Amino acid sequence: MVKYQQISKEMRQRLVDGYYSSNQPIPDEVTLAKQFDCSRMTMKKALDILVTEGFLYRKRGHGTFIVKSAIQSNKLNVVSNDTLGLSNLLKGQGKRPTSKILNFEVKFPTEEIASHLSIDLDTPVYDITRLRCVDGEPYVIEHTYMPTTLIPGINEKVLLSSIYSHISDNLGLKVAGSHRKIRASKAELLDQNYLDCQPDDPILEVEQAGYLNNGLPFEYAFARHRYDKFEFTTVHIRR
Amino acid sequence: MVKYQQISKEMRQRLVDGYYSSNQPIPDEVTLAKQFDCSRMTMKKALDILVTEGFLYRKRGHGTFIVKSAIQSNKLNVVSNDTLGLSNLLKGQGKRPTSKILNFEVKFPTEEIASHLSIDLDTPVYDITRLRCVDGEPYVIEHTYMPTTLIPGINEKVLLSSIYSHISDNLGLKVAGSHRKIRASKAELLDQNYLDCQPDDPILEVEQAGYLNNGLPFEYAFARHRYDKFEFTTVHIRR
DNA sequence: CAGTGGTCTAGACCACAGA
DNA sequence: CTGTGGTCTAGACCACTGT
Secondary structure: OOHHHHHHHHHHHHHHOOOOOOOOOEOOHHHHHHHOOOOHHHHHHHHHHHHHOOOEEEEOOOEEEEOHHHHHOOOOOHHHHOOOOHHHHHHOOOOOEEEEEEEEEEEOOOHHHHHHHOOOOOOOEEEEEEEEEEOOEEEEEEEEEEEOOOOOOOOHHHHHOOHHHHHHHHOOOOEEEEEEEEEEEEOOHHHHHHOOOOOOOEEEEEEEEEEEOOOOEEEEEEEEEEOOOOOEEEEEEOO | OOHHHHHHHHHHHHHHHOOOOOOOOEOOHHHHHHHOOOOHHHHHHHHHHHHHOOOEEEEOOOEEEEOHHHHHOHHHHHHHHOOOOHHHHHHOOOOOEEEEEEEEEEEOOOHHHHHHHOOOOOOOEEEEEEEEEEOOEEEEEEEEEEEOOOOOOOOHHHHHOOHHHHHHHHOOOOEEEEEEEEEEEEOOHHHHHHOOOOOOOEEEEEEEEEEEOOOOEEEEEEEEEEOOOOOEEEEEEOO
């Protein structure tokens, strides 16, 4: 871990430990830089992380202050927890998901899927449908499409645990980010059957395009959530 | 506008103009820094913005590359358009919303609202319900709570246009960011009546806590959207 | 090896706020 | 005026990649 990340980590700990009074600014950047034996630029970069995470805010000419609400209820962790995959989402809560494979096949993509994955119509894709449960309760149905060429080695064993672990641990690929669209939808028959919900229960659908750090899209997926078991949380900071 | 923002703007324009071939890396940082007559740090900061916006990605040891899909369909603008308020959302599309005030009163907050606004139970809040339409079609019902002390001067005229314009233009306050939760919900009677939807139509609800740049929460709101007229778009970049 | 991006430094000047 | 954060510089070294 590089210097500014170490400093950021130490400062985050100080904040949640109440090391600094939340009624006055934390020490100024020059002072902190001396304490941490680094340049002011590096200190600023470390504090930038905490500002982005919502722990601190700056007032030019005044100083840097603590966001009290962020220290009390540590719900801002969504920023760092905002990774892909249900397995990751649940890690922080001491729960692990189970998976039931509803469909698993390899086929040629439709025009739409091919365009989202930046592949041509001749490149086969995995077509995967899984029911994900937590504590035996159905939570979400995930439809996933991935290019077989980019993400080889998908099998039942992988599908029953975590696709993302396979991608990072077995294939050594790095996930860079994703684009998501979130909408409300009516419950279809598949939802009603497997999510154990009523015809008039709404569904929260998250459409997601995932990208590797080489810029290639590796995943196009739809996650259909029970409306009473899931909500999507985001933090928006203006630049 | 400062230097790195100007450079970033110019580079963004070059990218959408096809100035650089998308099949090879753009010039390296040292070369670009010379072209723009700036230091490498400043050049990097300018490129950082475009990476965050999804236009570029970097490969250590290789270079900086263009995300083709971002250039083609300029849907990544959600990053910069990701501001608060329906008026802002619609600006890019040449449409303007109209508002119908369903309820407008001042009262004392409940425990829950007071805690979200970081005020005590003796501080009165605005309780506002508006129906927002686009081209005469109902789009969303917005329930908004704001402290009367922090955001004075709310009246019918303000409510019929944009609350955010009032906050920034009239009060001179700066919106720093927000926390949002997005969920699916069943249509209540109010939704059915004003959004012109059926009892079994789902609703996309966005709960939002808005913050000023001094760290104070100024808004706690629920926006209930027609499921066929709205979807929420986000971009997630791993650090 | 050379070329790329990633980090870090020491110092400078600017913009803004309060006394 | 002083003290704060915001920006910018010129240069250094490191980490990673492909040749």
